[in-house]
Amino acid sequence: MNTEFRMACYIFMASIALMVGACAPTATGKPDIASSTGASGARSPGGDQLAGEGQRGKTGESDADASSLKRLQEGKSSATAASSPLKDVFFEFDRYDLTSDGRATLRANADWLKSNSSARVEIEGHCDERGTNEYNLALGAKRAQAAREFLSTLGIGADRLSTISYGEEIPVCKELNESCWKQNRRARFVIIQGRSTS
Amino acid sequence: MILKFVFMVFFFFTHPWVAATGEIPVQRAAVTGEIVGSGGQKFPIAVSPLKNLASPTTDSARLSTGIADAMVHDLELSGWFRVLDRSAYIENAQNSGITLGTFDFKDWSTIGAEGLVKGGFSVQGDDITVELRLFDVYQNKERIGKRYSGRVRDFRRIAHKFVDEIINQFTGIPGIFNTRIAYVSNSGGRFKEIYLSHLDGNEKFQVTDNHTINLSPDWSPDGRSILYSSFKDRSQTLYLFELSSGKETKFTPRGGGRYLGGKFSPDGQTIVATLESGGNTNLYLLDRSGNVIRRLTEERGIEVSPAWSPDGKQIVYVSDRSGSPQLYILDLQGGKSRRLTYSGSYNTSPEWSPKGDRIVYTGRVGNRFAIFTISADGGEPRKLTSESSDSEDPTWSPDGRFIAFSSNRAGRYHLYVMQAGGDNQRRLTGSGGDDTKPNWSPRLAD
Numbered sequence: 188m189n190t191e192f193r194m195a196c197y198i199f200m201a202s203i204a205l206m207v208g209a210c211a212p213t214a215t216g217k218p219d220i221a222s223s224t225g226a227s228g229a230r231s232p233g234g235d236q237l238a239g240e241g242q243r244g245k246t247g248e249s250d251a252d253a254s255s256l257k258r259l260q261e262g263k264s265s266a267t268a269a270s271s272p273l274k275d276v277f278f279e280f281d282r283y284d285l286t287s288d289g290r291a292t293l294r295a296n297a298d299w300l301k302s303n304s305s306a307r308v309e310i311e312g313h314c315d316e317r318g319t320n321e322y323n324l325a326l327g328a329k330r331a332q333a334a335r336e337f338l339s340t341l342g343i344g345a346d347r348l349s350t351i352s353y354g355e356e357i358p359v360c361k362e363l364n365e366s367c368w369k370q371n372r373r374a375r376f377v378i379i380q381g382r383s384t385s
Numbered sequence: 386m387i388l389k390f391v392f393m394v395f396f397f398f399t400h401p402w403v404a405a406t407g408e409i410p411v412q413r414a415a416v417t418g419e420i421v422g423s424g425g426q427k428f429p430i431a432v433s434p435l436k437n438l439a440s441p442t443t444d445s446a447r448l449s450t451g452i453a454d455a456m457v458h459d460l461e462l463s464g465w466f467r468v469l470d471r472s473a474y475i476e477n478a479q480n481s482g483i484t485l486g487t488f489d490f491k492d493w494s495t496i497g498a499e500g501l502v503k504g505g506f507s508v509q510g511d512d513i514t515v516e517l518r519l520f521d522v523y524q525n526k527e528r529i530g531k532r533y534s535g536r537v538r539d540f541r542r543i544a545h546k547f548v549d550e551i552i553n554q555f556t557g558i559p560g561i562f563n564t565r566i567a568y569v570s571n572s573g574g575r576f577k578e579i580y581l582s583h584l585d586g587n588e589k590f591q592v593t594d595n596h597t598i599n600l601s602p603d604w605s606p607d608g609r610s611i612l613y614s615s616f617k618d619r620s621q622t623l624y625l626f627e628l629s630s631g632k633e634t635k636f637t638p639r640g641g642g643r644y645l646g647g648k649f650s651p652d653g654q655t656i657v658a659t660l661e662s663g664g665n666t667n668l669y670l671l672d673r674s675g676n677v678i679r680r681l682t683e684e685r686g687i688e689v690s691p692a693w694s695p696d697g698k699q700i701v702y703v704s705d706r707s708g709s710p711q712l713y714i715l716d717l718q719g720g721k722s723r724r725l726t727y728s729g730s731y732n733t734s735p736e737w738s739p740k741g742d743r744i745v746y747t748g749r750v751g752n753r754f755a756i757f758t759i760s761a762d763g764g765e766p767r768k769l770t771s772e773s774s775d776s777e778d779p780t781w782s783p784d785g786r787f788i789a790f791s792s793n794r795a796g797r798y799h800l801y802v803m804q805a806g807g808d809n810q811r812r813l814t815g816s817g818g819d820d821t822k823p824n825w826s827p828r829l830a831d
Contacts, residue, residue, distance in 0.1 A: 256616055259575060260596060281709070281731065317754070319734045319747060319777060320600050320822065321659065322703060322710055324621070324645045325666040325687040332664020350664065351620070352643075356577070356598045 252378045255311055255357040265375070266359040272299045273308065273376035276334050277369060280315070283329035285337060293334060296376060297341040310334050311375040312352040315368035316361070320354055327352030334374040349379075427467035428555070430500035431493055432457050434471070434478040435515070439507035448506055448540055449478065452515065455544030456502060458585045459562040462802060463552065463787075464809030469498055478503075483518065485527050493522045502551070506540075513537045517547045519554060529554055541587055561782040565826045566789055566813070567592070567602035567611055568800060573818035579613050581826075584802065586814025592626055593617075601646040604826045606653040614646050623647045623658060623675065636675030638662070645689060647671070650697050657681065657691040657700055668702060668715075681715060682722075692736045692744075694761070701725065701735040701744055701761075712746060714761070725763055734778055737761065738805070740785035745769075747777045756790055758805070769807035776801075780825045789813070791821040 255265035267275050273296045276289040285293070300306060312327030331350035339345050360367040434453045437445040453471075460466040475492040482488045483505045493501050504517035512534065519529040529550050533543040545562035552560030565581050565588070572578070579592040579602045593599045595617040603612040611626045623636040623644040638644050642662030649656055655678065656671045667688050668681040682688045684706055691702040700715045704722075710733050712725040726732040731749035738744065743758045750772035756779050757766040770776035774794035781788055789802045795812065798819040803810040 256597065256619065259598070262575065317752075318710075318731065318749070319690065321646045321689045322687065322733045325659070325661060325689045328643075328661045328664050328666065329687065335664070352661065353598075353616075356600075356616075 254309065254351075254377050254379075255313070255353055255375065259357050264359060265357050267375055271376075271378075272296075272303075273378065275373040275375050276330075278330055278372040278374075280368070280372065281318070281326065283326060283333050285333055289334075290337065293337050294341065297338055297343055300338070300343050300347070305380075306378055307347045307349070307380040309377045309379050310348060310350045311377060312350065312354075313357065313371055313373050313375065314355045315371040316355045316358060316363075317368065318355070320356070324352050324354035324356075327354045330372075330374050334376075428465060428500060429467050429469060429497050430460060430502065431469045431474065431496065431498040432460070432471075432502045433474065433476075433504075435517075436478050436481070436483050436503075436505040437507070438505040439509075442508055444508060444537065448508070448513070448537070452504075452506065452540050452544050453502075455541040455585060455587075456548050459545060459548040459560070460551070462562075462584060462811055463548075463560065464804050464811075465552070465555070466500075469496055483516070485520075485525075490520070490522055490525050493520075498522050500551075502547075508537055511536055511538075513540060513543075515540070515543050517543075519551055541583065541585070545583070558784055558786070559828075561784050561787065561825075561828065563829050564783060565829065566780075566800065567604055567824045567826065568791075568815070568820050569600055569602065569822040570816035570820045571818040572816045579611065580816055581611070582814075584813055589816070590628075592628075601822060602824050603646075603648050604824055605649050606651055606827055608827045608829050612647050612649060612656065614644060621645060623656075625673070625675070634674060636671065639677060648692055650693050651695055652697055657693065659689045659691065668700070681717075681720075690734055694737050695739050695741045699737075701737055703733045703735065712744070712759075725761075726759065726766070727763075728766055729757075732757075736779055736781055738781050738785040739783055743805075745779040745781065745788055747779065756788070767807075769803065770810070778822045780823050781805075782825050783827050789823040789825055791823060 258265040274292050276285065276292050278289070279286070300308070310331040312329065312331035314323035314327050328350065331352055335345070335348045335350050338348060358371045360370055432453050434449045437449060457468045460468050473496045475495065476488060483503045499522050501520040501522050502517065503520065504515060506513055506515045513536070514532065514534045516530070516532045518527055520526065521528050531547060531550060533546065535543060542563060548562045549560035562584065565583055567579060567581050569577050570580050576596045577598045577600065578594060579599050580589060581592060582589040592611055593613070593615065595615065597616045599613055599615045601614050605612065609628055611628065612623060613626070614621055614623050621643045622638055625634040636644055638660055640662055642660045645659040645661055645666065647656045647658035654673065656673065658669050658671050659666050660669050665685055667684060668691050670678040670681055672678055684704060687705040687710070689703050691700045693700055698717055700717065701712055702715065703710050704713050707724070709730050712732050712735050713722045714725050715722045725744065729748040732746055734747040736745050742761060744761055745756060745758045747754050748757045748766065753772040754775045754777050755768055755772045756770045756776045757768050759766040770792065774792060776790050776792040779788050779790040786805050787802055788805055789800060791798050792801050798821050799815050800813040800820045800823050801810050802813060
């Protein structure tokens, strides 16, 4: 990492003033697809991950929390950063019921949400590429809703949680095998506003 | 009339979708001595380059073969014809006549042609006049003669129209080559945009260019608009794009929900749309401006992918209410649904044949997806594609005799066309990426 990058990172942290160590030098943002022109949002060459809306702070989105759609437009991976406090919940093929692992992840996510009471989250539902687009959009919606309802039973206010489905449209990997498919069958939690320090 | 009967009977009596005219098939052994087996011997036809009837221009050679090539493409795609290779043709088209008595049928029977398409054209500025004739090589007779005028740049349309006439001559039903396919392509990149093109890949038009995900194109029955869903305004909803004006109407889902897809009714007055709200998806009936007329399903699960019966009285759709995605048919008047599919654990993407009798859909076989048809009354499904690869997103031609679909059998997803019984599966020229979700237009107006 060069100094310029690190300096920009510190400025970013300072301006947002809400980060909890999420702006690590090794954070995500490396484009896995060659960027093309015309995508919305500023983007400096070489995939500098900070030249996005997060720096302007318009929506409170840090790059680490850009929605999958935004990531797609910017040519970046929609994989959840390892540093994100909210982890993905995974599902079986064609299912939207929560597994025990899924519930454990949601309990951890709920703990963080309780400690960060002004944070709002958009829960994204995703699917693997098998089956039809429309059915998968519906299935993704069910997955996001299942996560939302469980968080709600854990005491997180429903008004803090919105949902959206991307179906099979924004996968994190494209191989035609189960080890890729299972990564895509997920609910992803994007913090969209008001992260507070714990 | 009698000759039309003979042609129809002799070459197509093994194909029920063509012979279903009530006429009793009779073998006429004398004409060629060929035996017509199941799967059909294709009808051998020659398509001569067109004769330039005016002074040569820089365009003449291109038009001479271009009009012929467009006809050859359509005839071969239909699966009913075997077009004889141009390199075998004996006569020189520019030096030969194009009407009865002005050329030698022996030049054509010698190479095995039973039918012959010949014609000529003349260009005046931006306009072209084309005359085309179908000849019966054995009977030494003219079967069809047509004259067309148009813009030079629309020369392929003339070819498509004449092939539709040829097919009408043989089968009593005009062909479907003056149509277009709407489809989704990523053109090798990461965004999905909507495109239109003719079956031969020409006259490609890009409907969207918004660098997001656009899905589920649906032609209006008058062929003038495309309905599609898009994430371009962040929240997925339906857009109705009018081709001639470029004007677009955005449908705003009530209650903050999202529209995942929609389909025009056969009379073009209403749209059945899938609304997702609070995790549940249900079907709604909308008007052309996107206002809700009424809600059609009230389930708490997944209800998606609706498609209309050709009489507009029923809607086939996908529901997971039984625990897995299966096809159901909703009667619009009574409001009741009946289950259609009982085979297979995952059935989706239904489309109702314009003939009304069968429904095509995608069904899971092992870990792959294949295309099936089933009678609208239910029963045993018929599998049309191999499950060694994935075939999905089927759509019917306006005459119900062909199905276009998307398949990854050659690596990426490409568009294919096959006959309604699964024969003659042929790849279409696409956009150089993953091409999916084809939707076949109605027959286009002149």
